[in-house]
Amino acid sequence: MEIERFTSNQIIVHFIAALSLLVLYITGIPQLYPEHLGWILDLVGLSKAMFIHRLAGFGLVSVAVYYLIYSIFSVIINGREYYSKILFPTSADIIDYVNDNLSILGMQQQRIDYDKYSWLEKGLIWSVIIVDCIIMGITGIILFAPWSFASILPLSYLMTIRLVHASFAILSLCVILPHFYLVHLSQFKFPMSKSMFTGTISEEEAREEYPKWYREVTGETHD
């Protein structure tokens, strides 16, 4: 039996945001390391790469704005409780975080009782919101048309903004790479996790990975 985990809205938003973000890496990172990744720019052409980069940036910012508006309306209609539970860190997440780290260090063998989204998944979504959408979005908009801001911002500010944009791009890539490992290369998900496309998760996987949420959905008592 399959359990519903993601709505169709979440699936589409994830698809557009992820595709935009990945295209941004492919077209943006080679500009930071031309001696190592210059072949990508040679292959595509710098002007075309820049055009694709800006198009993907527009896609990411658009989807972020759309989801922000959608979330505000959702909170107004459905109340804050659901969002508080799935998005904001709770005391249970802090306990899970400590327990996870203790078990990595071999100091504890306790089974982690994750809710619908674990502390790691909540951390990932916050990193996307803060780093990719807010910081990269704002600096990206300024770098999109720097001449428009040249009268307001001194050149040194524009150079700093470029540095911030590049540094946070690297940080963002370092966050996405473990996500790649978790959804593609981990033992039970290879070659890829399909839940972000079908919106459902198998009962076994839900029981194994999100026991607390599974009990809530099925009404099963604690084992």
Place this chain on the structure above:
Amino acid sequence: MRLMIEKIGFPLVLFAMLTIVLVETNIMTSGTIITVGLNLALALVLTQILALLYGFSKSLKILNKTRRHPLYSPAREASTHAQKK
């Protein structure tokens, strides 16, 4: 096989990440290791793009196939959806 994939995959991802950290902190900015690591990081990104496109197109195909089925009923699907919720 799956265990082997995990055993190879973990060091590969870690290697790509470490290379980025080494370059960004200016500890090591040139050399074959750095070139291989950075290219590996972007190869992983490219794989994700392909997986994303494959997964999304496949789920759209399944959805389309389901809706074209002669026994498809939107009312039954809405009822099943409500039950799952």
